[in-house]
Amino acid sequence: MRKLDIILKELSERKSQLVTSFIAITLGITVIVGIKTVTFYSEKAVSSELDNLGANVLVLPKSATVSDYYSADFSNAEIPEAYVDTITASGLQGVDNLSPKLSIPVTMNNRKFILTGILPKNEFKSKPAWQISGDIFSRPMGCGAVNVRGVKAGDDSSLDKAAVRKEVISDLGVHETLVGFDAARLLSLKQGSAFDIKGTTFTVRRVLPQTGTVDDARIFAHLHTVQELYGKGSVLSAIEVVGCCKEISKGLITGLNNLMPDARVVTISQITSTQQRTNALMSQFSLIFLVIIVLVGAVSIANYMFANVQERRKEIGTFIAIGMSPRQVLSIFYGKAVILGIVGGVVGYGLGTVLAIWLGPHLAHIPVLPMPALLGWALIISVAITILATAIPAKNAAGLDPATTLMEG
Numbered sequence: 001m002r003k004l005d006i007i008l009k010e011l012s013e014r015k016s017q018l019v020t021s022f023i024a025i026t027l028g029i030t031v032i033v034g035i036k037t038v039t040f041y042s043e044k045a046v047s048s049e050l051d052n053l054g055a056n057v058l059v060l061p062k063s064a065t066v067s068d069y070y071s072a073d074f075s076n077a078e079i080p081e082a083y084v085d086t087i088t089a090s091g092l093q094g095v096d097n098l099s100p101k102l103s104i105p106v107t108m109n110n111r112k113f114i115l116t117g118i119l120p121k122n123e124f125k126s127k128p129a130w131q132i133s134g135d136i137f138s139r140p141m142g143c144g145a146v147n148v149r150g151v152k153a154g155d156d157s158s159l160d161k162a163a164v165r166k167e168v169i170s171d172l173g174v175h176e177t178l179v180g181f182d183a184a185r186l187l188s189l190k191q192g193s194a195f196d197i198k199g200t201t202f203t204v205r206r207v208l209p210q211t212g213t214v215d216d217a218r219i220f221a222h223l224h225t226v227q228e229l230y231g232k233g234s235v236l237s238a239i240e241v242v243g244c245c246k247e248i249s250k251g252l253i254t255g256l257n258n259l260m261p262d263a264r265v266v267t268i269s270q271i272t273s274t275q276q277r278t279n280a281l282m283s284q285f286s287l288i289f290l291v292i293i294v295l296v297g298a299v300s301i302a303n304y305m306f307a308n309v310q311e312r313r314k315e316i317g318t319f320i321a322i323g324m325s326p327r328q329v330l331s332i333f334y335g336k337a338v339i340l341g342i343v344g345g346v347v348g349y350g351l352g353t354v355l356a357i358w359l360g361p362h363l364a365h366i367p368v369l370p371m372p373a374l375l376g377w378a379l380i381i382s383v384a385i386t387i388l389a390t391a392i393p394a395k396n397a398a399g400l401d402p403a404t405t406l407m408e409g
Helices: 002-012 015-052 066-071 082-090 120-125 157-164 181-187 223-229 245-259 268-311 313-321 326-364 373-398 402-407
Strands: 057-061 095-108 111-118 176-179 194-197 200-207 218-222 238-243 263-267
Touching: 015 268, 015 326, 015 373, 057 066, 057 245, 082 095, 082 238, 082 245, 095 194, 095 223, 111 181, 111 223, 176 181, 181 200, 218 223, 245 263, 268 326, 268 373, 326 373
Parallel strands: 111 218, 176 200
Antiparallel strands: 057 238, 057 263, 095 111, 095 238, 176 218, 194 200
């Protein structure tokens, strides 16, 4: 207990330098935890998109970016709905399904959601994740499974037998909607619920299963209903294309670009590559901040410990003179370092988690949750840095000659 009292008393001295050291270590841990958390969920979202999106090619307005596509922030950048017929009539090989959509941000209950107009039959074919017990929203798509005209290139009798036993939602009424899992939860909606959008009453046909994608925060209605509701005419925000992988590599993208020179054709591999580069950049930033915290935090803590040793030479000499061993002196300084590291690590983890939860939707357009596993790493890094920074000052303190220090004026 006496040793703990001495450690706490030591921490109360030179508060300004102690606070500076604490801020340095805390801010470093905050940034590392924040970046690592956002990066983790961003990578998870990319993986989920690849598994659940189904479509592997996107046709976007020329001025739109992939980020605009996911956030529905198109700023009136649109493409003609006629592009769907253009692609269908082109005879391009490898186009298995087209899913046209018009996405518009809406505010409900003071929260922002995305209203997306779809053509149900086309949408369900391109969404493997949209399956609900008792219903089948889509059938497995693949190279040549079903082309854009609905003609099967192959036959799977077991699939057909399974399909006829379940209801297929192939259309939506004028005022019917499908509501994403998160949107339904936040708006307290369930199957059969009624709600208003822009003065028009809609009914919930189904609440979609949770997919971990942007679809969870979307409300889906019939494409033509959304176009009419917002006076948009026959325009789209994007066309999702399920393309045969072999044909994509053989020139499908070039063919689509030639068909629609005023549009932008992007493959999912490009989207993934872009997001992966972003994740890699964020990881590099976290490494840079780790180096910064090691340098700035360690120098700040070492300076604090050196100053503490110099100011308390006589007191340390007295402790040694009355029988305190060098190991016990070391334990006092390392005890201060451990306490500083633990507090800095815990506070840094908390602030970093809050930062990540706030930054996730704004920076990566993804929901972010706390990662308890990072608390352990935050503590390890924080305590390791404080102990390493304390090593030399502590060694100097333990090596003081009590006779010399007591004779100093």
